[in-house]
Amino acid sequence: MGSQGASSSIGRVVARRVMVSGHVQGVGxxxxxxxxxxxxxxxxxxxNVGLQSVEALLVGEPRAVEEMCQVIAxxxxxxxxxxxxxxxxxxxxAGPWEGFRVLPTVEEVD
Numbered sequence: 001m002g003s004q005g006a007s008s009s010i011g012r013v014v015a016r017r018v019m020v021s022g023h024v025q026g027v028g029x030x031x032x033x034x035x036x037x038x039x040x041x042x043x044x045x046x047x048n049v050g051l052q053s054v055e056a057l058l059v060g061e062p063r064a065v066e067e068m069c070q071v072i073a074x075x076x077x078x079x080x081x082x083x084x085x086x087x088x089x090x091x092x093x094a095g096p097w098e099g100f101r102v103l104p105t106v107e108e109v110d
Contacts, residue, residue, distance in 0.1 A: 014062045015044075015094035018072050019109070021053040022082030029054055030102045032076045037100040040064040044094070047103035055109055059094045 020029075025048050033046040033056055042064055044057035056072060058065045075081040 012062060013060060013091045014065050015057065015059045015089045015091040016065055016069060016086055017089050018056040018058065018069060019049070019053060019085045020072060020075070020081050020083065022075075023052075023080040024054045024075065025052065027076075027078040029076065029079045032079075033072060034100050034102050036071050037068055040068055042068055042100055043097040045097065045101045045103045048105040049109050050107055057089075057094060057097070059091065059097055 030046045030048065033054070037044065037046070037056075037058065040060070042058050042060040044059045046054060046056040049055045058068050069086045073081060073084045073086075
């Protein structure tokens, strides 16, 4: 059947970590990411890192995760993304996230 390849990714879960820096703190960037991610059915978190960066963990269907990476890379009207990094992490190591949360600020990331 020709549709088997298209349906093989249904139910598949991927995870990516994203790090952005620039003018992304104090402009509603984390809330923007949270609302978009929730609208796409993603799980994970977003948080400030240090004084100029934001980190996110995106867990969900591959197409939604890829689309969300693009949303983050472009930011929102009050933000300016100077640097964008996105990398895969093993979904089984991404943690059992329920929903999409804004976490407290950390000074640095492991």
